[in-house]
Amino acid sequence: VPTAGRVEFRDVTFGYPGAERPVLDGVSFVAEPGQTTAIIGSTGAGKTTLLSLVSRQYDPQQGSVAIDGVSVSDLGRHEMASVVGLIPQKPYLFSGTIGSNLRFGRPEATDAELWEALRVAQGADFVREKTHGLDERVSQGGTNVSGGQRQRLCIARALVARPRVYLFDDSFSALDVATDARLREGLGEATAGATVIIVAQRVSTIRSADQILVMDGGAVVGRGTHDELLESNETYREIVES
Numbered sequence: 001v002p003t004a005g006r007v008e009f010r011d012v013t014f015g016y017p018g019a020e021r022p023v024l025d026g027v028s029f030v031a032e033p034g035q036t037t038a039i040i041g042s043t044g045a046g047k048t049t050l051l052s053l054v055s056r057q058y059d060p061q062q063g064s065v066a067i068d069g070v071s072v073s074d075l076g077r078h079e080m081a082s083v084v085g086l087i088p089q090k091p092y093l094f095s096g097t098i099g100s101n102l103r104f105g106r107p108e109a110t111d112a113e114l115w116e117a118l119r120v121a122q123g124a125d126f127v128r129e130k131t132h133g134l135d136e137r138v139s140q141g142g143t144n145v146s147g148g149q150r151q152r153l154c155i156a157r158a159l160v161a162r163p164r165v166y167l168f169d170d171s172f173s174a175l176d177v178a179t180d181a182r183l184r185e186g187l188g189e190a191t192a193g194a195t196v197i198i199v200a201q202r203v204s205t206i207r208s209a210d211q212i213l214v215m216d217g218g219a220v221v222g223r224g225t226h227d228e229l230l231e232s233n234e235t236y237r238e239i240v241e242s
């Protein structure tokens, strides 16, 4: 399996425009290809903000964010879409069909590839039940797709694009434990070789991660495996026990 997508943060400081205090303060870490890096931390800790710097919705005021040694600020918008696949905390659809949503990152994808991505994302059944299948129309504010279904479509959309880096922002918390486990098992295969970063709340979602980053107040206050952090990190123990 070819591997690529090494993400490196070097001493990154970032504050939202107009805000007094930085939201991220001196964040450094490496997320390796072929591995899963999980990020855990209380609400407002800066997890979504961190991911938004990888996908370059914002640029840091200090420090650098690089993918495979290239600063993300040197990647164009179009290039970015094929390098980074973000599954946002609030998943969104574009007005169009289910198929056009799934093909967003790779217009030439075949129907078979879309169905395979849907299968992995645990979304094939509900799409099959739609009268028009992949040609079913959806709209941004549409009600014919539930929140959970929307999330699965966003996961499938990212898989179709085959990026080097996958960013899952709290994509699994709303799923029941069995679906969560099944989905992540399939994802393990589908994303093999890529860099996977998962923001999560459930310990069951992150305990098998190769590396866990513990965030608190905009800083990384711990890193290690589940067992290492249980042993050494008070903040992690508090999160796990809550």
Ligand code: DCP
Binding pocket: 016, 019, 023, 041, 042, 043, 044, 045, 046, 047, 048, 049, 050, 089
């Ligand atoms: N923030 C802001 N402006 C934005 C987004 C966030 O000022 N457009 C602030 C709110 C928080 C801090 O930045 O104080 C970090 O927000 P994040 O969304 O990054 O926090 P998390 O993703 O960790 O929180 P949650 O677990 O609730 O998703």
Ligand code: MG
Binding pocket: 047, 048, 049, 089, 169
């Ligand atoms: Mg968030």
